[in-house]
Amino acid sequence: MAEDFAIASPEPLAAGRDRGLAAGAWRSTAILALIAAAVALPFTLSNYHVFELTQVMIYAIAVLGLNILTGYNGQISLGHGGFFAAGAYTAAILMHRYGVPYWATLPPAALVCFALGVLFGLPALRFEGPYLALVTLAMAVATPQLLKYFDTWTGGQQGINLAKVQAPAVLGIGRDRWLYLVVLVVLLVAMRVAANMLHGRTGRALVAIRDHPIAAAAMGIDVARYKTLAFGTSSLFTGVAGALSAIIIGFVAPESFTLFLSLSFLVGSAVGGIATISGAIVGGLFIEFVPNIANDISDAAPWAIYGLTMLLFMYVMPRGVVGSLAGLMRRLPPRRAAVGESQEK
Amino acid sequence: MAPILELRAVKAFYGQSEVVHGIDVAVEEGGMTVLLGANGAGKTTTLRAISGMVRSEGEIVFAGQRLHRRATEAIAALGIAHVPEGRGTFTGLTVEENLRLGGYTRAVRSDAGISRMFGYFPILGERRRQQAGALSGGEQQMLAIARALMMAPRLLVLDEPSFGLAPRIVEDIFAIVERIRREERVSVLLVEQNAALALELADQAYLLETGYVVMSGPAKTLADDPQIRRSYLGY
Amino acid sequence: MHELLQQIFSGLAAGAVYASLALALVMIYRATDLVNFAQGEMAMFSTYVAWMLVNAGVPFWAAFALTLVVSFLGGMTIERIVIRPVENAPVLAAVVVTIGLLLIFNALAGWLFTYTLQEFPSPFPDRTLFGALMTTRDLGVIGVTLAMLLLLFLFFRFTATGLAMRAAAQNPESARLCGIPVGRMLAIGWGLAAAIGAVAGIMVAPVLFLDPNMMGGVLLYAFTGALLGGITSPVGAVVGGLIVGVTENLVGAYLIASQLKLTVALALIVLVLVFRPNGLFGAAIVRRV
Numbered sequence: 001m002a003e004d005f006a007i008a009s010p011e012p013l014a015a016g017r018d019r020g021l022a023a024g025a026w027r028s029t030a031i032l033a034l035i036a037a038a039v040a041l042p043f044t045l046s047n048y049h050v051f052e053l054t055q056v057m058i059y060a061i062a063v064l065g066l067n068i069l070t071g072y073n074g075q076i077s078l079g080h081g082g083f084f085a086a087g088a089y090t091a092a093i094l095m096h097r098y099g100v101p102y103w104a105t106l107p108p109a110a111l112v113c114f115a116l117g118v119l120f121g122l123p124a125l126r127f128e129g130p131y132l133a134l135v136t137l138a139m140a141v142a143t144p145q146l147l148k149y150f151d152t153w154t155g156g157q158q159g160i161n162l163a164k165v166q167a168p169a170v171l172g173i174g175r176d177r178w179l180y181l182v183v184l185v186v187l188l189v190a191m192r193v194a195a196n197m198l199h200g201r202t203g204r205a206l207v208a209i210r211d212h213p214i215a216a217a218a219m220g221i222d223v224a225r226y227k228t229l230a231f232g233t234s235s236l237f238t239g240v241a242g243a244l245s246a247i248i249i250g251f252v253a254p255e256s257f258t259l260f261l262s263l264s265f266l267v268g269s270a271v272g273g274i275a276t277i278s279g280a281i282v283g284g285l286f287i288e289f290v291p292n293i294a295n296d297i298s299d300a301a302p303w304a305i306y307g308l309t310m311l312l313f314m315y316v317m318p319r320g321v322v323g324s325l326a327g328l329m330r331r332l333p334p335r336r337a338a339v340g341e342s343q344e345k
Numbered sequence: 346m347a348p349i350l351e352l353r354a355v356k357a358f359y360g361q362s363e364v365v366h367g368i369d370v371a372v373e374e375g376g377m378t379v380l381l382g383a384n385g386a387g388k389t390t391t392l393r394a395i396s397g398m399v400r401s402e403g404e405i406v407f408a409g410q411r412l413h414r415r416a417t418e419a420i421a422a423l424g425i426a427h428v429p430e431g432r433g434t435f436t437g438l439t440v441e442e443n444l445r446l447g448g449y450t451r452a453v454r455s456d457a458g459i460s461r462m463f464g465y466f467p468i469l470g471e472r473r474r475q476q477a478g479a480l481s482g483g484e485q486q487m488l489a490i491a492r493a494l495m496m497a498p499r500l501l502v503l504d505e506p507s508f509g510l511a512p513r514i515v516e517d518i519f520a521i522v523e524r525i526r527r528e529e530r531v532s533v534l535l536v537e538q539n540a541a542l543a544l545e546l547a548d549q550a551y552l553l554e555t556g557y558v559v560m561s562g563p564a565k566t567l568a569d570d571p572q573i574r575r576s577y578l579g580y
Numbered sequence: 581m582h583e584l585l586q587q588i589f590s591g592l593a594a595g596a597v598y599a600s601l602a603l604a605l606v607m608i609y610r611a612t613d614l615v616n617f618a619q620g621e622m623a624m625f626s627t628y629v630a631w632m633l634v635n636a637g638v639p640f641w642a643a644f645a646l647t648l649v650v651s652f653l654g655g656m657t658i659e660r661i662v663i664r665p666v667e668n669a670p671v672l673a674a675v676v677v678t679i680g681l682l683l684i685f686n687a688l689a690g691w692l693f694t695y696t697l698q699e700f701p702s703p704f705p706d707r708t709l710f711g712a713l714m715t716t717r718d719l720g721v722i723g724v725t726l727a728m729l730l731l732l733f734l735f736f737r738f739t740a741t742g743l744a745m746r747a748a749a750q751n752p753e754s755a756r757l758c759g760i761p762v763g764r765m766l767a768i769g770w771g772l773a774a775a776i777g778a779v780a781g782i783m784v785a786p787v788l789f790l791d792p793n794m795m796g797g798v799l800l801y802a803f804t805g806a807l808l809g810g811i812t813s814p815v816g817a818v819v820g821g822l823i824v825g826v827t828e829n830l831v832g833a834y835l836i837a838s839q840l841k842l843t844v845a846l847a848l849i850v851l852v853l854v855f856r857p858n859g860l861f862g863a864a865i866v867r868r869v
Contacts, residue, residue, distance in 0.1 A: 070672065074672070076671070076672055076675055078675075078679070123850060123853075123854050126853060126854055126857060127853055127857075129671035129672070129675070130614070130615035130671060130674075130675055131615075131807075131853060131857075133615070133617075133675045134615060134617075134803055134807075134849065135846070135849055135850060135853065137617070137800075138800055138803075138842070138845060138846035138849055139846060141796070141800065141842055141846075142842055142843040142846045145840060145842060145843055146840075146843060149840055149843075263679065263683065266676065266679065270676055274672070298691055299690060299691075299695070300686075300687040300688070300689075300690035300691040301687065301691075302687075303683045303684075303686055303687035303690070304683065304684055304687030304688065304691070306680070306683050307679075307680040307681065307682070307683030307684035307685075307686075307687060308680070308684060309680075310676050310677065310679060310680030310683070311662065311677055311680040311681070311684075313676075314665075314666060314669075314673045314676050314677050314680070315665055315666075318669075318673060396757065398753070398756075416756070416761075417753075417756035417757060418755075418756045418757075418758075418759050418760055418761050418762065421756065421757055421758060421759035422759040426757075427757045429753070429754070429757065433751065433753065433754035433757065434754070435747050435750055435751055435754060436750075436751075437746075437750050438743075438746065438747065438750070442743055445740070445743060446743060446744065446747050446755070446758050446760070447758055449740065449744055449758050449759055449760055450758070450759035492758070496758070496759065
């Protein structure tokens with residue numbers, strides 16, 4: 001029945017707060033430990049593996065963007081590859097044509113993509129579920145064509161080659177490890193920003209709009225504003241990921257931004273949990289490693305695996321990996337409050 | 346006479362909540378039984394449980410067959426014609442097409458049946474090629490009943506046929522229903538808020554309150570009961 | 581002037597293909613309230629089935645008929661097994677599932693038949709008529725499409741099953757109360773849509789050449805046509821598809837380079853949805869609060 005099919009219940013990181021102060025302290029310690037491990041990790045791996053993990057994090061940021069829009073706010077986008085491309089090309093053009101240092105391309109890319117998202121979000125207000133999916137699908141298909149068409153800016157079919165980024169000499173670490181740390185910082189910031197936004201009033205408004213748009217409007221929520229904001233924010237995240245991607249790879253070309261990329265984000269989102277924040281990381285892992293493995297089987301395999309994964313997850317695990325885990329955790333009995341602890345949820 | 350429909354200890358659920366709490370109802374073959382009660386008493390849910398449209402527990406037996414867990418269309422094919430709340434006419438189709446759909450489960454072509462319906466409801470004959478959605482409320486109710494009768498049912502289930510209709514039209518419709526019951530030998534299970542009219546026509550009556558049967562018996566007895574007269578008949 | 585008429589006519593032939601696929605999309609939307617993103621890939625796969633039969637020596641029209649039957653059964657099976665679980669689920673689940681189907685069919689075709697372009701035979705001789713105004717092929721495509729539309733119209737208007745399907749699409753609950761097996765009607769709807777898609781694929785394959793990505797652009801144009809006509813209106817789907825076909829041809833011939841044609845389709849979709857969300861013929865959808 002439809003009620004059982006909750007594809008997206010708001011991720012209960014907040015559920016940890018039910019468990020009293022001691023559990024909260026455990027959570028913070030665990031998170032710090034994870035971050036420390038993440039920082040130390042690149043120094044134990046080869047350059048290539050570091051590069052792969054950096055890609056994972058970039059995809060995670062992109063998927064996080066999609067989660068905000070589609071998971072939390074219910075606006076279905078099949079075209080996020082377009083925003084990714086926008087961020088990538090913004091960074092590439094700034095670096096290539098105007099000699100902007102790589103780290104300085106992030107704010108403009110963020111701004112451009114935010115504006116693009118809002119611009120898209122305004123007409124999108126009039127489209128419901130499958131229609132929006134359709135328009136964004138067309139956008140995904142049109143992206144490589146548009147990139148090839150405006151070749152004076154984009155370099156057309158050949159794309160743009162970028163100079164290799166150097167790590168600051170004073171640190172004495174390699175290029176790959178440096179970029180890994182840069183992306184890690186951006187990812188952590190992104191997750192923090194997303195958590196603040198989604199676990200507060202904004203998040204509740206977005207979810208209310210997703211689940212009961214008419215009731216939300218009747219309660220005084222400015223639906224148009226929130227939906228457009230969601231689009232802009234979502235596009236910002238994915239665009240920044242795209243900019244990072246251009247910096248890491250050192251090359252942008254239209255063929256990197258096809259429909260397959262947009263659908264990759266969708267699959268990653270569904271696998272990790274479309275209305276989660278940490279699920280984006282699971283999604284990133286999926287996108288980075290599964291198609292590579294699949295390609296060894298055959299050319300057609302990555303698409304087939306994506307397709308089967310999509311079906312499988314919708315039937316069996318519609319909340320994704322993280323969403324389902326969170327659901328399980330919520331069923332555990334809450335710890336009894338210690339004497340003097342408040343009982344409020 | 347054996348009951349054509351029997352409900353034994355039937356519970357019915359609206360979503361997750363239990364709204365009918367173990368009721369016993371019987372419809373005599375060839376007779377008319379009415380379920381009375383205020384809004385929210387569980388009358389419509391009971392009818393929906395009979396047609397397999399909501400989850401239910403307990404025994405529902407129709408003409409000796411248990412209806413447990415059968416699909417709605419299978420229950421209809423067994424001979425229960427259910428006219429739902431709000432009529433349920435296919436507003437995008439013509440009057441004639443609506444009637445033909447009623448005859449879907451019958452093996453023979455519907456033309457004879459349709460003519461007979463026009464006999465009972467001449468106004469439908471006049472409007473046969475019009476879209477059902479263009480009909481007035483009373484005409485749509487007649488269409489809904491006619492469509493149900495096209496199934497040549499053994500049991501006709503009517504959910505608030507008087508709803509939203511002027512008293513004059515309601516009288517007409519009930520007169521036709523009574524005529525049909527005698528001529529076609531159909532048993533009728535009726536849910537009505539209009540207690541006075543229903544009690545006049547029915548043989549048996551049940552009074553539901555918040556999911557329980559609080560009174561039952563011959564309709565005449567209930568009509569004479571002072572509590573019913575005060576609460577439901579207005580005098 | 582002559583060239584304009586030529587362009588219009590060949591646009592109509594292309595439009596006939598878009599109209600067919602658009603009709604399939606509308607049928608499924610009316611019946612199940614779903615947008616079937618996989619319609620194009622299903623049609624492509626059906627076309628490969630026809631191609632295999634023809635290559636195996638089966639005469640063209642026999643292969644055509646056989647493919648329609650296979651597609652019909654395949655469509656029914658897909659509805660029963662793949663779509664049924666998400667029919668009442670949130671929109672996102674249905675979208676993801678049909679996208680998943682799209683990917684699976686595309687990959688399956690790529691794996692079974694490789695990505696090499698294949699020639700597909702046309703049953704119509706390659707001649708021009710009326711002083712090079714139109715080709716026999718174009719006329720044939722339009723003719724086949726018209727015949728199919730006529731058969732569908734007769735089916736839905738005059739048969740009991742057709743009527744039951746229309747009822748099931750309009751009001752599933754009342755249909756069940758009439759004893760109509762709504763689930764089976766939906767399956768038949770999907771089967772018919774798949775068969776219609778097969779016709780579209782077979783008609784267009786001689787021109788586009790057969791490969792797993794053949795129907796991608798066609799699907800977008802079909803969507804545009806369906807939206808233009810009103811996603812709930814079969815007549816609208818056909819008219820919309822034809823309009824899109826003619827417009828695509830004229831724009832491509834007189835205005836812009838062909839690489840941007842799909843972007844034009846996108847722009848059309850956006851414009852239609854912004855200014856006329858119900859399309860030319862669609863009924864306004866009233867939602868009860």
